[in-house]
Amino acid sequence: MVEHGDIRVVHCGGSKINFRDPVITHDSRFLLCASGEAVKVFSTSTEECIHELRGHTGLVTGVLLRPSNHLQVYSSSLDGTLRLWDFTDGILIKTCVIGYPIYSFYASAKHENVIFIVASMPSDKRAERFQLVAVHLPQSGDQMVEAQELSAVLSGVNPNPAAIAFGRGGEFIASVNDLQLEVYFFKKQKSFRFFLKEDNKKGGWNTFTCVACHPKDDCIATGHEDGKIRLWRNFNHNKEYTYSTLHWHHSAVSSLCFTPEGTNLLSGGVESVLIQWRYNQESERDFLPRLGGAITHITVSPDGSLFCTSHSDNKITIIQSCVKVSAVIQGLVKGDSIRTDLMMDPRSKALVLNGKPGHLQFYSLQRDKLLYNLDIVQQEYIHESGLQQFEVVKAAFDASGSWLATVEERHQKVAELELNLKLWAFDEQTQSFVLNTTISAPHDAQITAMCFCQATDSQTTLLVSTSKDGHFKAWQLAAPAHTEGTDDEGPSWLCDFVSAYHGLVPECCSFSADGSLLAVAFQEVVTVWSPSTWELLTTLSQPPGAVSDLCFGRLSCSKYLLGTTASNLLCWNLLTCSLEWTTSMDVRRLVADPLSENMAAFCYQSGSTDLFVFKPSEPRPLFSHKAVCSGKVTQAVFAPREEMLESCKESRQWLNRSQLYFLTQQMDLMTFTTKAEEDRLLASSKQLVIDDSVAMTPFYLLLGKHRQQQLEHQDSDSSLWAERTALPQTSASMKELLQTPAHVLPSTSYLCSMFVQSLLISVSDAREEKAHAEEEMESEKEEEDSEEEMESSRSKPELAAAAATESDTPALTKAQARELRRVRKLDHSWLAGLLDS
């Protein structure tokens, strides 16, 4: 039994940022978006994440600027609360408990203190019936309030936030669901409904997908499943309504948005083209093509200067008035399936996996940021559903990270499989991978596994690929074949060796750590080859069950070869060519730590996955964790740490040098952390929050550090600086003053005097000129008294706060004042003397 109380499984970054439409603040400096259980605040200019507004306990389902105060923002969540935040400082102001999971919510300036939420009402017996409910926010100063006044406005609405929109600043609300458009006028308390036929003559689908209302005109734009946009007018009559149709999109319109002045209509869909239609001149339109993944949301900043689109590939693009893309905020792209394994780039220590279609993404785990996308397929991506695209299915790095091998395939129903093996060389100058060799159709059938020879000292790099056609091939970097070097093409990769074993299909392959042995598993038989001579050295087998994963031991355990079958974990000793031990478990993934002997095995057992960390030489596991997550884990990787942990406890030692990351079936990236590490992280994150709104770019950090150093340097030199910094209390109070949000602070007139006082220089020994000083003190006291009187007319809590702050500062401030006056006097006489002379 191994204790693991302080090792926890945690989510690791890469949360969705395209779940709901982002919000741009009034000054266009910040962009807010829902991301998992938090709201992220990004800078629109630097693309950096400035704050994370944390507090919700469920998925955040919406972010909205408060109509009455544009420095505050509401957020709703599935945990049934609405929260009001100050986003510049990242402070939670108010929490409003609704009690029902909120799917989306709306607010308008006309309806003060009313929030419209979409919630599924428990009274409805039918599954998933959603209602639009108006919530009157209670007016009280408490941090935590409970909303009591709820009144249903519309029932049977779509929970999709794009399906409801306010018109003309809140006069009416338009909601679409399925084939019905419903417009509700608040003044008349009357609603109109318009229906469309299920499909028109040409076979298009008329289902509504989104709605947007013109800010000034009586016009509603609706998007449809078949790519049409309808502009509805005259909709305050049930019979005499009219609509016009715009059609450019070839598939569903996913988002519509009017610019604040109503001059343009923006639309986007799966084609990833942002279209700007001129209002009333719909034949004129501007396009912004190839933005990335399918557009899911479009928003416009309140002043209309910035557009912002979110994309299905977890990306937010900020566009300057449809002319050019100014910034791209890219999160970890999570497709439906990660065909490539999780890998570490040995150079950048970044996690590498499938990203956008046809790309590999390099994701920095430390900074939770996507470093870059490497275009593998290098073809124009056609946005069309049902089209078979090239997919990157395998990728491998060599030990030094100077070579990357990728396999892309495209499988069509009728035609044969298209396979490409590409080898990329790392270019030092551009710091990226450059295509070196393309091998089309390297095998006749799908490639099942691929690995590089991991020996660092070997002269030639060797790549082995195994395929379903029953062969495995070794590829080697070879100099150009010309005897007389006429043209410098540089070295390219050639097939060095092809072999098969009794026509069996090889499933996996692995090189030993020193590169002297290659193990290829042909179903039930493991063959061991010598890569130098390509001799079959031995065969190992342990029926029943095909070997699905192979792994050589490392360092002191390099004589062991581990294999997994559907029911067993096997360990062979290569010196005796015999089975060392076996244990029955359904291991889905076996990972070796590149820096130690440790191995991690994920086994699937009754619906959940267990983790064992062990050394091949020792029969007892170092660490085990039951039910790491539900579902199967098929992808995992050990990532080397930047700095080693110093944990002496046996069960934690395996985390010292590297960290284990894995992907669950739900495509969540998880990792294991220890308590000490979490504490350290928490501390560092708090430190970050204190910093002001300047974006935390690496450049800033660098300069900031430099400036700090400079300051320290000056401190040591000049006595003046030394005097200033000798007042820890004042600097702390100053900091507090500057960092507290303005609306929580007492009045400025009060603060001003305090602030000035805090700047004054105190003296260490106040013995000299005591009499004089006392006289001064008298006058000062009077001043303060008068100030306090002024303050007393104000609200009580402020006074209390003021008193509290005053109680620990007055003695010092007076001393400072005294000193200042003394200095002033000295200065004057000295200056006068100077002037006279």
Place this chain on the structure above:
Amino acid sequence: MASFKPTKIQVYPKLGEKVTQDTLYWKNYKAPVQIKEFGAVTSIDFSPVTPHNFAVTAFTRIHIYGPFSQEPVKSFTRFKDTAYCGRFRSDGQLLVAGCEDSVVRLFDVSGKVALRLFKGHTKAVHLTDFTSDRYQILTGSDDYTCRLWDIPNATELTTYTEHADYIRCGVTSKLNRDLFITGSYDHTVKLFDARVEKSVITMDHGQPVESVLLYPSEGLLVSAGGRHVKVWDLLKGGQPLVSLKNHHKTVTSLALSSNGQRLLSASLDRHVKVYNTTNYKVVHNFDYAASILSLGLAPDDASIVVGMTNSILSIKHRKNQEDSKEVAGQQRRRPSYRVFVKGKNYVPKQDDYLVSKPVKEHLAKYDKQLQRFNVSKALDTALGTYIRFRKPEITVAVIKELDRRGTLKNALAGRDERGLSQLLNFIIGNLVDARFTPVLVTAAEMILDIYQSVIGQSPVVDRQLLRLQDLVKREIEFQKDLLEVLGMLDTMFASSLPRKEVPCSGIGRSNGLTQGEPSTSKPQLQVT
């Protein structure tokens, strides 16, 4: 916003031979000048002095051509029968030739009538040559003898009767006046020294020797006979060095390039092969229309002259360096360049703010059409005459791209008779190319699907479809045959190679199967 990614044109490995320095060098000749002679051209000899005229022996005449003339500068016609082996003396003043009538004639190059007649042989004289001291003549004859003659007196000096068959070739040393080499149909090559009575070295070639050649250093000797070209080391006493067998018919003539780095051999199989003399690999190959009897190479490789059995003399002149440069210069100076050169050499001053112009990406026409989803037009562009014939890989790449986009059917449909026959023509022309087969088969299937309703309406298209059918049938037959051959080869290899046992230790196998032993060391992995 990413830019449009153009269609990827697959770069296929170049089939056939690689372009090497040698290929470039030996290809740098103009189109051959062909001159009809009166009979088979048996010998070509270049004058050692400028302007390097060459003597061509054909039938009963010897013509002397200038380096650039197509008409003979001079003819010697006073032969009673077929002339053989017209050769210049090292000063280019005298010419000697043998004849079927066994008389050897010596001509002044400027004269017309023979200066001397050397009579003594009893049969046709196929070999004549001057010794390096210029005063003697070597002859070899079908009467199995070779003789040395004194020019001034026209008397016979020595007779060697060591050969047992016709003597058809020979060469005198350029460095030593007493050494000469003869090759005979008795399969031997003999080195004679005029100072002794008999041959010094005898080398067995193995086939009737047709031609011999000495290296400029005269340390190595090359002999040609049968299909073989053999190199002998004379300094090691005639030790065979290399045997080359690159022709499939008798090698008739040998030549050495001017720097001695390349050896040329001509053969009845209508090829001239160029060998590298360091590793004796074939570096280049010339094809001719008929069997080659004689070969000559001008100094500095300025021209290659080949005489053939169909009595045609083919002269290839080397291209001038200046000519090719001029052509390239003309190409570079386009008028458009001159228009845009304005302001290009302007150097920005210190305070100038440089406004960088966005680089306009050049896209091919079909890419522009693909960008606008004009699929039919893109396919039409890719089927344009130039691309279709010169760069079929572009057409195939566009078809592949259309297939990837799922719009190939739309692009192929809706064509008239002309368009369809053009498309079918392309497919018929390239379908069996292994590089294009997978793509074009898909396209062909689609065409059949689309146009099956209109089959029979146009005789042109019907004929092409029948051709396509034949082509596919034939290709399938070929593939079948190939597979059969492969199978045969596999069985042959499997039976011929020694069967190697995989060292699979008995312990390992038993351990794998028995359950008893490993269970003792079974680890206790337990879930907490």
